[in-house]
Amino acid sequence: MDKKTILNQTHRDMGARMVPFGGWDMPVHYGSQIEEHHAVRRNAGMFDVCHMTVVDLHGPDAKKFLSWLLANDVGKLKTPGKALYSCMLYKNGCVIDDLIVYYVNDDWYRMVVNAATTDKDIAWMQEQSGDYEVKIQPRRDLGMIAVQGPGARDKALPLLPNDLQEQAAQLEPFSACTNGEWFVGRTGYTGEDGFEIMLPQEQVVDLWKALADAGVRPCGLGARDTLRLEAGMNLYGQDMDEDHTPLESGLAWTVSFADLRDFIGRSALVVQKNMGDTPHFTGLVLEGKGVLRNHQKLYAGEREVGEITSGGYSPTLEKSIGLARIAADAGDELQVDIRGRRLPVKRVKPPFVRNGKPLI
């Protein structure tokens, strides 16, 4: 039986088509994935992300522990509310999960981890926390709604509790503010401005309905996927996973080797870096007709050089785009195999779209 978020019945009432997703019963769209996609690029849309898990880390060793646990350096977080994107790695350097960590104060960091990986993430954190004075607390009492798009902040601000409105209006990108059980981050997964709002479960349905009344369009996981792909953002389980390191997944920028800080996976990544032939991670555009899909093979002439990790149709560009892992020496003349046909693809640097504008 798939798990349900607190919004499950609301989605059904609003006409969503529900699908199984990583053990959850979630809306894929409410009629048209493409229209939902455009609503986010042009105005405002919202996503039920209550299936993701908020994890609080409290205690005097919280910083020291995260500094060991994460490949990116939480030491970069100096202002309360500031957020950092990082991977959590196994000792062999492969990715357990990608996450956002917010610095609230010296005794309190907050993380948001993926839905399907939550159990293994928490087990891993518990296992690693042995000697540290830190408490790992999954916050299943909180829900989360992402409001995204150029009009998202203006529409969401009046619906926040009074004592949060001004703080939220002043937020820098990739920062958060909090008051009581509400927590608002100027973060997201679509390449647009917006908020991710965490709040008590019992208030989630009211906020969702109020946002809808304010003109924020409910969007399903379908639009979330095309938006994040256009934004060039990796998806766990496709673009990175337990078999690949961040260096092979276009995420070298999230690994901080500075100051000789030791972290889980560091030595494996140093070895890989020194070898020098790490596969490249690239963006692709299909110029002709057709659709790039995950796992399609890539060729340079007759040589197989890699595969697509995320592929799909870009509603903004009206072309098919993808992310791919390819051999370091693959070159630029690439073809994709789509059901036995070889079609040329162009290498580009993601993101494909940012703040509503095509970048390729």
Added chain:
Amino acid sequence: MSTIPDNLKYSKSHEWVKDEGDGTVSVGITDHAQELLGDLVFVELPEAGANLSAGSECAVVESVKAASDVYSPVDGEVVAVNEDLADTPEAINEDPYGAWIFRIKLSDASQLDSMLDAQAYAAAVEAEDH
């Protein structure tokens, strides 16, 4: 609830077949199928002149999220393909029974008799949903 016109025949794999009365049939995908697939963005057509057998994969419809095979409902030769769909795949979402995908010259007209009628197709869809 999706539309299922009475004057067409259907396959369990969600193709519709229209008897053109001249030994050929037009084939497309049903309203139910396009609803399940969502926004269509690409159609890979069969080759004109290809010989198909019933049940063989012969075209592909791709929605934003996934590719789905279209099967030939009958044996025969492809005599026409709907080239307009190359530029307007969304026509299938807008008018599934108007947007034919290919036409086949039947090698065995009696195959139509064994296909589902509207009522039987409605029952098959119902059974699938439960």
